[in-house]
Amino acid sequence: MTDAPPLLRVEHLSMHFGGLVAIDDLSFDAARGEITAIIGPNGAGKTTVFNCLTGFYKPTVGRLTMQRDDTPWQLEQLEDYRIARDAGVARTFQNIRIFPQMSVLENLIVAQHHVLMKASGYSALALIGIGGYRKAEREAVALARYWLERVNLVERADEDAGSLSYGAQRRLEIARAMCMRPALLCLDEPAAGLNPRETGELNDLLGFIRAEHDIGLLLIEHDMGVVMGISDKVVVLDYGRKIADGTPEQVRNDPAVIRAYLGEEDDALEFVGGA
Amino acid sequence: MEYFLQQLINGLTLGAIYGLIAIGYTMVYGIIGMINFAHGEIYMIGAFISLISIMLLESLAGGSVIVALFVVLIVAMILTSLYGWALERIAYRPLRSSPRLAALISAIGMSIALGNYIQLTQGARNKTLQPIVQGNLELMKRDDGFTVVLSYMQIGIIVTTIVLMAAFSLMIAKTSLGRAQRACEQDRTMASLLGVNVDRTISLTFVMGAALAAVAGFLVVLYYGVIDFYIGFLAGIKAFTAAVLGGIGSIPGAMLGGLLIGLIEAFWSGYFSIEYKDVAAFAILVLVLIFRPTGLLGRPEVEKV
Numbered sequence: 001m002t003d004a005p006p007l008l009r010v011e012h013l014s015m016h017f018g019g020l021v022a023i024d025d026l027s028f029d030a031a032r033g034e035i036t037a038i039i040g041p042n043g044a045g046k047t048t049v050f051n052c053l054t055g056f057y058k059p060t061v062g063r064l065t066m067q068r069d070d071t072p073w074q075l076e077q078l079e080d081y082r083i084a085r086d087a088g089v090a091r092t093f094q095n096i097r098i099f100p101q102m103s104v105l106e107n108l109i110v111a112q113h114h115v116l117m118k119a120s121g122y123s124a125l126a127l128i129g130i131g132g133y134r135k136a137e138r139e140a141v142a143l144a145r146y147w148l149e150r151v152n153l154v155e156r157a158d159e160d161a162g163s164l165s166y167g168a169q170r171r172l173e174i175a176r177a178m179c180m181r182p183a184l185l186c187l188d189e190p191a192a193g194l195n196p197r198e199t200g201e202l203n204d205l206l207g208f209i210r211a212e213h214d215i216g217l218l219l220i221e222h223d224m225g226v227v228m229g230i231s232d233k234v235v236v237l238d239y240g241r242k243i244a245d246g247t248p249e250q251v252r253n254d255p256a257v258i259r260a261y262l263g264e265e266d267d268a269l270e271f272v273g274g275a
Numbered sequence: 276m277e278y279f280l281q282q283l284i285n286g287l288t289l290g291a292i293y294g295l296i297a298i299g300y301t302m303v304y305g306i307i308g309m310i311n312f313a314h315g316e317i318y319m320i321g322a323f324i325s326l327i328s329i330m331l332l333e334s335l336a337g338g339s340v341i342v343a344l345f346v347v348l349i350v351a352m353i354l355t356s357l358y359g360w361a362l363e364r365i366a367y368r369p370l371r372s373s374p375r376l377a378a379l380i381s382a383i384g385m386s387i388a389l390g391n392y393i394q395l396t397q398g399a400r401n402k403t404l405q406p407i408v409q410g411n412l413e414l415m416k417r418d419d420g421f422t423v424v425l426s427y428m429q430i431g432i433i434v435t436t437i438v439l440m441a442a443f444s445l446m447i448a449k450t451s452l453g454r455a456q457r458a459c460e461q462d463r464t465m466a467s468l469l470g471v472n473v474d475r476t477i478s479l480t481f482v483m484g485a486a487l488a489a490v491a492g493f494l495v496v497l498y499y500g501v502i503d504f505y506i507g508f509l510a511g512i513k514a515f516t517a518a519v520l521g522g523i524g525s526i527p528g529a530m531l532g533g534l535l536i537g538l539i540e541a542f543w544s545g546y547f548s549i550e551y552k553d554v555a556a557f558a559i560l561v562l563v564l565i566f567r568p569t570g571l572l573g574r575p576e577v578e579k580v
Binding site: 054084085090093097099100106110111117133180 | 465
């Protein structure tokens, strides 16, 4: 344990919808340079945690503190576009949300909107190339190209993003989030709907991001293969409560987790052990 | 032939003006999915601001006409933009998460309110302006004395419109602002998660639509020399028809639709009856809505997954 505050600290987060308690007093940390996974059965409140982090929901109770550039940002109080821009939280969705009628490249440039707007002095002067806009645009394209190479989409840069295959759209979504130069990348079931080969590529990509870019990753996942293989830390939710928190090894052997996740049959125990 | 050519010129001029207004409808629809029925009034206000500024400058006298007109144009664009901005702020933003019908009613209310505001402050009578841009080119002369005329004003209108539309299309395609607009059109929430300030982008959309409508108002004041507080209604609905004809949400569609409506109106007036020119234009609206609701260049509405 170090004294420096962690990248993301969630404290006593609760989210109520009317009488329904979706998240109940959840606290956890996510560190820079680590992959933190949130797992749990369907309806455990995993996506709700993400929605609170990214400003979709205002938490009923709780503090969500992001550290970026030595500044603490209270996510629960920020306007939603500033969560991405200033606090550096980027996310992807369970159901992919790319801009289908823009080219692949443009999808990545939009993610750098703020930088480009700043360079253009918040005006249409960019049209005549005043100020640092040209340079900023070149840099934006360079960053986009870097990520296109990482996700194997360089040759398709000028196609409409909507024409990409499902797996390619997922990779594009991750590339787009990375183009925001985030401090924390939140991935909502990135392996959903991917075939085993694509899942392998995804693991490599996430490993690469963790190794080469000093950011934190927060992952919601059902696929135990992905979670156990790459996570540094696992938080287990059930009915909105945290029931376990630790390394994959610790969590895998935690009886509460096994009970919540798979019931108590012997087959299930073996499945968890072998995954 | 000569007569045809003359109507073609008249139709293109009229169509250019409709196109400028139609862009405002189509952009707003694209980004927030509502028809801004007060847009016609914004155009009318643009025309009034232009007229008042021209008269002010005339009374001050002196200087070159071109420079003076340019100043008027800029003033009209800026002031009208403020109206467009305030309109969104006051009448639409508070209703953004309400059902679309609420915003639509608010739009109709704003349209009536703005019309009455101008009627009260400027009076209900026609306002006239002495022609400023005069002179024309005689393109062709028929034996019986009919002359095909292309006035300098018409050249001015067509050139201004082409330049503005080109600049505007470039801005949408190439700049960061245009990209943000297209992103908001496709998925507002996602755009916000990528750090795009959606509220500001929507405001800017209204500002740009209003600025283009102001240009249309400015050109109409110079072209016809007569305006009243009611011109926004008919021009607004015609431009709306143009936007629907071209495919609402599509900016090239709005330009094309504007030109077509202008041409249809001019040819109908020229060859059939001038009394029924509005009927002709609106019959097009009905036909498009029945047979091709997505318009000429519109994309079919695809269910989002």
